Amino acid sequence: MTTTTTPAAARTGAPAARRRRLSPPVAFAAIAAIFVTFTAASSAPSPLYVVYQQLWGFSAVTLTVVFAVYVVGLIAALLILGALSDHVGRRPVLAAAIGLEIVALLLFLAAGDVTVLLAARFLQGIATGAALTTLGAALVDLNPPHAPGRAGLVNSVVPPAGLAIGSLGTGALVQFAPGPTHLVYALLLAGMAAAAVAVLLMPETSTRRPGGAASLVPRLGVPARLRGAVFALVPIIVASWALGGLYLSLGPSVAVGVFGLSNHLIGGLVVTLLCGTGAVAAFVLRAWPTPRVLTIAGALLTVGTAVTLAGVLTGSVVLGATGTVLAGIGFGASALASFGTLAMLAGPHERGELFAVALTIAYVAFSLPAVLAGLAATSAGLHPTTVVYSLVVVVLGVLALIAQRLRRA
The missing domain is CATH 1.20.1250.20 (MFS general substrate transporter like domains)
Known part of the structure; x- marks a missing residue:
């Protein structure tokens, strides 16, 4: 462990734990x-x-x-x-x-x-x-x-x-x-x-x-000059975080109830396929132009979720896993590009508030659809709930692609 000792601490005879x-x-x-x-x-x-x-x-x-x-x-x-x-x-x-x-x-x-x-x-x-x-x-x-x-x-x-x-x-x-x-x-x-x-x-x-004390009062707002760019990011933020919410809340249950995989390691692997792939994708794509990464995010979230849905409909574990990996790349690309875009757009005095807005949107998308899915799974069943949820994410992915194209135009 590398430590440093401040001269002031040494002169005052402060305890070693405070000096190191x-x-x-x-x-x-x-x-x-x-x-x-x-x-x-x-x-x-x-x-x-x-x-x-x-x-x-x-x-x-x-x-x-x-x-x-x-x-x-x-x-x-x-x-x-x-x-x-x-x-x-x-x-x-x-x-x-x-x-x-x-x-x-x-x-x-x-x-x-x-x-x-x-x-x-x-x-x-x-x-x-x-x-x-x-x-x-x-x-x-x-x-x-x-x-x-x-x-x-x-x-x-x-x-x-x-x-x-x-x-x-x-x-x-x-x-x-x-x-x-x-x-x-x-x-x-x-x-x-x-x-x-x-x-x-x-x-x-x-x-x-x-x-x-004043900082404890929540402040949410989007400067007028940034609203178009921020609104264009909302579909990709909602799509990626809603998908993450599904995997973290019901993913292991889907592995058991839809694919018949009762091994608890598989239940953990379901989340890992999405999030681990996302981490790798964010690292690999870190130097790519942000508009291109946003396009990749929207496309792979859409395609990956559609492939996963095909796996759910056919009971194919291979399709489900392949779709999850593809969606995971989109998940990581979305996190990298959406928050990177906000950091580039906002001035230093705007970033805190703007990130609070983005994170609030993200975590509402992360939780609310998952709760609705839980209600639906109890009344309608886990399989049809997973199908409908996946279709919603696919639609959001398409909307994200359209929003980014309109924004660039």
Whole structure:
């Protein structure tokens, strides 16, 4: 571990723990690792939903409510706490987010019914929302001068990569390890403890300034000059995040109920095929022109979801997996290009508000359709619900392509 000692600390005889700080490169790597840990923890319960259903006998509606309550907490944290670290510093907000995540993981460990599961998921949403904006800002603060695009790349790649790691890791533990509803949370608790130590040792990268209380008032708005460009991005944002919501909430259930794949590792792999492919795609396409990446995103979300739908209709696992990979490329390309476009369009004083709008749209699309799908799956069945949901995503993908073509014209 690389550490530095500040002369002021040495002169005042401050305790060693306060004098030692991680060097900027090590702190950057630590922040990236904490980012992965938070996003992995957010997707870890997905392969367990089927297990919880078997243990406690709740419906698909309840399952999607458990999923959605996490997003409610996350959106609230994004809107209320998103700018707080600009005023009080990165370290205090990260420390609080890690502490709240630890409480949520302890609740997951103790959960014996849906009520405790709901509470754990809600607190996890708040912790994740507070952490994501702060971690992203800290990466920009610590971005090495010789690689000016590194923070942006990490911010694009880490979320889908973490989602993939969390779902696949949980699926493997549930299938092959003891204590399926406990072991993964114990491991994540260890990861969060390591994250707390890293935050204790990292340097503060944001100067304290007044206005912390005022920053808690949500501000949503799109400058008039940017509305056309932002509205053109809405279909691709909604299509990609709605598809992600389907996979994280009902994906493992579809693997069991539609394709007959009862292996829990497969349940985790369903999410990993979408999100892991998305992470790789974001990395590979990072240097491509943004308009081209947006076209790729719309085309592959549409084609990939259509191929997956063909797999659902025919019961073909190969078609379902192939379509998921294609849609995953579109998923990653959409995240890279849509938020990259917003960053290019907005001035420095507009970015916070504009990203809050985009993230709110994204997470509403992530949760609300999934809850409606849960209601439909209970009344109409999982198979027809999956078919209709997929058709909606295909239509949104086509609308995204049309919107981008009209915008360029």
